[in-house]
Structure formats: structure tokens, C-alpha cells
Amino acid sequence: MSRTHITCTVNGDPVDFLASDDTSLLDALRDELGLTGAKEGCGTGDCGACSVLIDGRLNCSCLVFAPEAEGSDIVTVEGIADGDRLHPLQQTFLEGAALQCGICTPGVLIAAKALLDENPDPTETEIRYALAGNLCRCTGYDKIIRSVQEAAVRLKGVVR
């Protein structure tokens, strides 16, 4: 199958790569760009492990064809820290033991970032619904929710 030349921005860097029309954005990120932070847990958009931001919006990258990413601005878990300074969500997840095996963590972090970017002061219920598309089988979600709450508090102390 012929492959399309795709140009976009990933984690702030201009990139280009080749992908066939039926390649998912997830596979392109992982296999063409070597960004294996986003994971495939289901391939059907049900688990959220492949979550990325596309032009600021939360997406399952397994449900997006790579050519659809042309010209877009993509953020993956590899791109949310500020250099060697972790994003407050990454820091509170570490401190709050919000990960056990860690396979869902990249997607959960991206979904939580998407929430806090839109709603800096979410209720517990709003956090739970915002993360309802991200399956975690290890934690029972308790420490994830608490860590997002703590990150929201810390982010409010930061000049945006």
C-alpha cells in the first residue's frame, strides 16, 4: 500500500513521517516516531491507554488514522514535563502512589491534563467522569483521583 507523507507537531517539535492510510496514529507514534509512551490496551477506544491530545482535545490515538494528524499539534505523555521539571500531575502521581503497574498511567495523565486544562477546579465527580474512559485495573482509582485533586491544588498556585 502506498504511504502518505504526514507533517505535524509532536510535543512541540515539527515532525514528518510516512504512514499508510489504515495506520493508526497510535502505531505511527510508536513505530514511526519511537514514542512508546502511549500504549495499546484494546485497539477499540475502550481503555484509554493510548490517550493523546490533538490540538488540545483528548483522543484515543488508536481510533485516529495517522493521515488525519496532518497539520495538527499532538501532545503525548513524553511531552507534558517541562524539560526535567515534571508536570504537577506526574509529581503528584509519584507522591500519591497513583500507579501500580503503570501501563494505564500515560493515558490517565493525558486525560487528567485535558481535564485540568479546561477545568482547573474540578469536583471529585467531575474528575471521575473525566477519567471514566481510562481503565485502570490495579488501583481501584482511589489514589489516582486524590493525585489529580492534589495536582489541581498545586496548579492553582502556579501563574498560568
Next chain:
Amino acid sequence: MTVTEDRPTYKWVGTRPIRHDGYEKVIGKARFAADLNLPGQLHAAYLRSPHGHARIISIDTSTAAGMPGVKAVVTGADFPDLDPTDPNFDVSVNVMARGMALYNGHALAAVAASTRAEAAAAVATIQVEYELLPVILTLDESMADDAPLVNEHNITRFVESDGPSNLATANVLERGDVDAAFAAADLVVEREFDTAFVHQGYIEPHGCVVDVGPNGKADIWASSQGHFMVRSLTAAILGWEPSKIKVTPAEIGGGFGGKTTIYLEPIAARLSQMSGRPVKLVMTREEVLRATGPAPASQSRVKIGASNDGELTAIECWFGYTVGCTNDLAGLIGAMSVASYKFPNLKLEAIGMLTNTPKTAAYRAPSAPQAAFAIESVIDEIAQALDMDPIDLRLKNAVVEGDPTAMGMPHPRIGFVECLEALRDSDHYRSPVPDGAARGIGSGFWFNIGEQSSATVNLNEDGTATVITGSPDIGGSRTSMALMAAEELGIDVYSITPVVADTESVGFTDVTEGSRATFSTGMAVVNACRELIEELRARAAKILGVEQDAVTWVDGTAVADGHDPLPLAAITAKAKSTGGPLTVTASLNAGGAGPSFAVHCCDLTVDEETGQVTILRYTATQDAGTAIHPSYVEGQMQGGTVQGIGWALNEEYVFDDEGSMENASFLDYRIPVASDLPMIDTIVIEVPNPAHPYGVRGVGETGIVPPMATIANAIARATSTRMTSLPMSPPKILAALDTP
């Protein structure tokens, strides 16, 4: 919240440092099974049986072999046939069918090609001729007098048999006289229960990359609960020498028991050997659900007698587990997992029956949740009938140290009573039940296990330490190892680098299962550290010019009268001149694993129009022995609880008549999501296990045991209807409410 019984106070053990492997996991750099790619790598895909039970007359792969990009094709004919009495026969047959498809989803062939799409296209051309056979899906079908054989090689274990049958195991445990006790009882309650097949539901599908060199040496990269297990089983199935196989553990994206066996590695190894190229083989989610792991479905009958003052006088149970297409010990373990109460008279019968469904695998406290759901439901009904507080009833009958287990051996020091008392005294239990809601109580336990572990501790020239073990870290165990090593050596926990090493870099270590890693591997780490401290004292004595007996080890320093304390780093810096590198390896086959008990409390509402259950508040207590890292102990309790909530309310395998799983996706096999749940409050009980240097019991198993009965008991109090069938999904609750 932690409730501690008489244990020492430690400097590091019991603190909550950031886990050592956490940074890589939050920045997306941690490498799981599917995250490795090798130059020249091929991608493999499976052909799986579309039939629930069939004889394979022929498989024609000739077209597939000539398809674009295809480099190798394998079927069962490409693997040695093990003798049916070989302990690895069942797993060998499961990874690739030999002549018989035993369930819908059974692997029949695999193709390696340049791309995954090419491999899939080639798989679609493989022609198979089947002779369809009767499909057995339920316990009743399997037990029927004239039932066809599920698996012609199954021989019943632990009881005499006269040839193949559908019976996996059968056992009876008995003490006292149940018939006389029931006759004398003031109250007897008897109920029947059933539970569905459920999946462990780890988010990472099984995956591996295997590279077999021209010299026959195999390099395996895989995620599993035990890479030495991957080596042993791969070697056995291929007929290769274990020493020709190196397994490097990837980070493991959840297991819960489901990754204590293998599916992929021998297939990828054979494809790699045939093609001369590295082969990557990763399951789809549909394959994970159709062809790995489920925990057994079950049916049971439980009869309990009690006196009017709440003494439980007798229990008679029958448990039937459907164990899938090959033999399994589910029934045997299930019968042992029931003895939380003193019952002077007891008769437990348990069987395992084969079905044409995926080979079952361990799932957190294997076999206990099904049994505890039944027993804890009947006990709750007795509490209701006697108008007794359900915690008081349990306290009156709870086993303590010295009481017999189901098998008859005495319980060691255990913390069941402490869990019950802590829950009774908790804010949750002392708070009024919210209007419109109801409250349920349930308990459970699991034995935990010891087994073999190895650890190497290297002291580095800068006074830091590297702790190398062979236990895959499934939920924070690396940092638990570091905490115990920090406590022993007297150095900062962040001065320790915990490593999970490959099969050529550390001594043999059994699978991470049965909550054994922090217990057994932790003990190996402690033993290695203690031996190192002896050596450090000897080196310090040399440096100071004193006798070794004059040197003591205090807070990471060698102390001798008349000398300044000598810190660890001062000794490691002089390692060369005092005798060479400071390194110790310890290994053991650990005994003394400590049972862990749990008691749960749940407030919920039932919407009587939709059948929807909403959990408002949940508290879990559990005896951890000692919580080495309390956050990850709480995490094990919370995770196990929520898996149990899924098992209770949503999760089930749905098969059609031919054994095809109709809900093989995360959309239709619905595990709990964040919006389904409240916070899961935890009360960690610490009744130290005397057989471990820090009192560890192991905490991974027990959390999943109590939730089903806890929730059923709350539903019974909310609706005056006792649910006896899992999952208690909305349609089943509505049907039960409609049945007067």
C-alpha cells in the same frame, strides 16, 4: 489509616518513599512487553479456532506460506508432542493445539511476516478441515452421566480414576458430625449460589519479542509474573535446553495471576528460529479475552447451622468449579479456602470439572472468592435471622491462632479478630446508614505462599547499594526491597537501586504470585544484607586495626570503642585494599507465609426501577503483617476490592451455544471505571507474621475475596432479596425483585 499491634518502630520500613521505578513510568519511558522493537523484526499473528470443540482433520498452510511478506508458518506439527503425563503437557497443548481444538479461540497456527497486516492476511488463507464435536460449557453439562469428553487426555487428580473423564479434581474435608449438629441446631440456613467466568483484566495484553540466533540461543523479551517460569515452560514446550534461553523481564502491565503461565513465547521462538529473524507477537484484546486467563465459574451449595446465641455449629458445603479445557486445582484450593470460623463440625466437598472454554488461570486468591461469596452470604442471613450484628456474629466465631484450618493444621498467628474489631470501631461502621441505603459486611482470607527466591546485593564504591532480584515488580515491590535493604544496611532508601534482573543475571526465582514477592524475595534481600553487614564489620576491623568482635554496625556505620564511627562509604571506598568487592547473594525456599484476613463494609443503594446498584461508601480492612510501604499495601487492597466489585456487579463471560465469547472487548466485558466508584477507604492492620524478619504477610490476594458477599449482603438488606448469582447485574436484580 493503620492499626499496629506490638511491632518495632523502624526508620525506613513503613515509610512512603516515591517508588524507584516511578519516574520512568510517569514520563512514558518505562518499557513494557510491546515497547521493544528489534532491527529486522517480523510480526506474528495467530489463527484461532472458530469452534468450541473440534477434531482438526487437516491444516493447509501452503497458500499462507507464499503470501507477500510471509517468512514462517507454524502449526502444532512444529512442536514436540509431550507425553500426556508430563506436567507441562496441558500448557503445551494450550499454546498450540495438537489435533484437537478444545475451545473457541484455541491457537491452531501462527504466521510471521514483515508487517502485522501481512501476517493477518496470510492467516486468513489457512484452510482447516474440522470434525465438530459436542461443546460442553457448563458444570451441569460436564457432570452429566453421558457427557462427552471435553479433553481426551484429562485424568482426574488426587482420586483414583479408570481413564479419561471431565473431572479435574475431587476432595472432601470433614471433621465432627455435621448431621448430628444440624439436627441439634436452633437455626439452619441452606442456599445455592453460582458465579460466572471472569477475567483478570490486566490492561497490557500479553506480548513478547523473541530472537533466536543461528547458534540456537534464544533471547526473549516478555512481560510475565516470572521470567524463570517463562524460560522453564518455553524450554519444555520446545524441547530446548533452558540454558539456551535468556529471558529479560519487561515491565509488566498487570497480571493478577493471569501472567503466571505462558501463551506466546514458544510460538515466537519457533517462528524466529525458522525465519532467522526476531519475531514480535502481541495479542489483541479480543485474543486476551478469548484465549487467556479466566477464573473458574462456579456453583455451590452451603448449609450452616447455628445456635440462638450465634454460635456457628456446623457447615456443609459443596463447591463445583468449571476449570476450562485442561486440568486445574481450582476445586482443591477452593475447598481449603473456607475456614475463617471455628465450626466444630465441617464437611466440605469440592470438585473441578472441565469445560470447552479457555484454560483457566490464577486470579488473585484463586478459588477463594467464589467460596467466600457463598459462605459469607449464608452467615449474613443467619445474622439477619438471629437479629445479630454481622460483625458481632463473626467475632463470636472467628478463628484465632491455634484453631484448625479446613485441612486441620492449626492457624499460625493471624489477624482476623483485629480486622473485625477495627471495622466495628471505624468511623464508617459507627456512622448511621444513609437514608435509602443499606450496609453489608463480608470477610475473607488467603493463605499466601513462600517458594524460591534469590537476591544479590552489591555495595558500590560510593557507599550505595544495588539490590538485584528475580521477582517481576507488579505493584511496587522494588521499593519494598529497597526499604528492607535500607533498614538493614542503615543507609538512605534512595541510596539503593533495586533491579529486576534477567535469567542470566540473578539466581532462580519463582513466579511473583501468592503475595510472595515482598515476603520471600524480601527475606532473601534481608539475608543478603545481614551477611554483608558481617563482611562490613570484618572490613572495618581491618581498617581500624581491631578485632571484628569489637565492631558493631549501627545506622550505616561501623562503631568500635576508641574510634570515630566509620560510615559505609568509607568502607566501600577501601574495598579493594581490604579484600575486594563487597557483594553477597542469598537464596532460599521460604516457609512460614502468613495468612492475610480482610473484612469489608459497603453502603449502597439499589434503584428498584433499573436494577442499578450504586456504591456510596466502602471500607476495607486487611491484616498486612507489616506494611513495608503502606501506600502500596493500601493500593493492593483498593485494587483487589474494585476487581471484586466488578466481579460482583458487572463482569461475566457470555458464550453462545457453540462456545464463542460474545463480549470479547472492554466495551462489552465491562470492568469498573472511575465514575462507578467512591473512594475505597482502607484500614491496614499490622499483626506481624513471626516467620518474616519484618513481619510481612503479603497483601495482594485477599482484597478480592470479601467484596461479592459484602455487596450481596448490602443488597439483601436494601431490597429484602438475597442475590445468589454473580454478577448481580441490573437485569438479574430486576428479575429477582420481580420474583416474589
